[in-house]
Amino acid sequence: MPSIEEVKHYLAGEGIEVWQFDQPTPNSEEAARAVGCSPAEIAKSILFIVGGKPLMVVTSGDMKVKSSKLKQAAGLSGKVKLPLADEVLRHTGYRPGGVCPFLLPGDLPVFLDASLRRFARIYPAAGDDHSAVPISVDCLMDLTLAQEVDVCEPLAV
Numbered sequence: 001m002p003s004i005e006e007v008k009h010y011l012a013g014e015g016i017e018v019w020q021f022d023q024p025t026p027n028s029e030e031a032a033r034a035v036g037c038s039p040a041e042i043a044k045s046i047l048f049i050v051g052g053k054p055l056m057v058v059t060s061g062d063m064k065v066k067s068s069k070l071k072q073a074a075g076l077s078g079k080v081k082l083p084l085a086d087e088v089l090r091h092t093g094y095r096p097g098g099v100c101p102f103l104l105p106g107d108l109p110v111f112l113d114a115s116l117r118r119f120a121r122i123y124p125a126a127g128d129d130h131s132a133v134p135i136s137v138d139c140l141m142d143l144t145l146a147q148e149v150d151v152c153e154p155l156a157v
Contacts, residue, residue, distance in 0.1 A: 001093045002103040007127040010103055014143065018126040018133055026097030026129040028061025035123050035132050038062075042132075043116060043124035043140070045099045047088050051078025054091040058101050058124060058140070059113035063152035073111060073149040097129035101144045110146040112137065 008018045025031035028039040035042070042061035047054060048070065055074055057065050067080035088096050092104055101110055101124055116122050116137045123132040124140065141148065 001089065001095075002127055004098075004127045004131055007100065007102050007131075011126070011133060014139075016133060016135060016139070018131055020126075021130050021132070024097075024129050025125065025132060031123065031125070031132055032061065035134075037123060040115075041119050041122055043101075043122040045092075045101050045124055047083055047092055047099065049081050049083050049087070050074055050076040054083070054087075055109045055111065056092065056099075056101065056104065057111045057113060057149075057151065058116070058144075058146065059152050060115040060118070060122075062155055063113060063115045064155050065113075065152050069149075069151040070111075073147075073151050074109065094127055095129075098125055098127055098131070100125040100127050100131075100133070101140065101146070102127065102133075104144070110144045111149045111151065112141055112144070112146040113152045114148055114150045115152050116140075 021034040028042040031042045032039040040062035
């Protein structure tokens with residue numbers, strides 16, 4: 001399991017700072033309060049199991065993933081489910097609440113939802129539930145080798 005120190009070291013090598021907070025940042029609302037931005041600017045990293053295959057979606061904090069769009073974008077069929085905590089740790093190396101798109105296993109596909117493009121800067125976690133990384137979408141795509149997709153719709157208010 002990568003530690004926040006390993007993520008910080010990796011990102012420092014790319015000239016990117018990791019912000020750490022005293023207050024917890026396990027979800028979009030709490031992370032937005034800590035960062036001082038809107039929940040939409042928080043880049044939440046969500047693991048899905050699609051037809052038995054794990055994949056990561058990074059999307060805006062004000063969006064929800066549509067299963068049908070995700071299956072189409074990933075070229076997969078079968079049931080789309082959210083994994084249990086132990087599956088999240090096994091497939092990503094991170095515990096729920098601190099899942100981030102950095103230093104993931106090489107065989108885990110990463111998809112970045114186009115909803116993130118609304119912002120010049122977004123804030124994913126850095127491997128624990130007290131952190132955020134100020135980064136552009138393009139830089140995040142480069143570092144994660146992600147594929148940009150349109151798989152989300154706004155959360156119901």
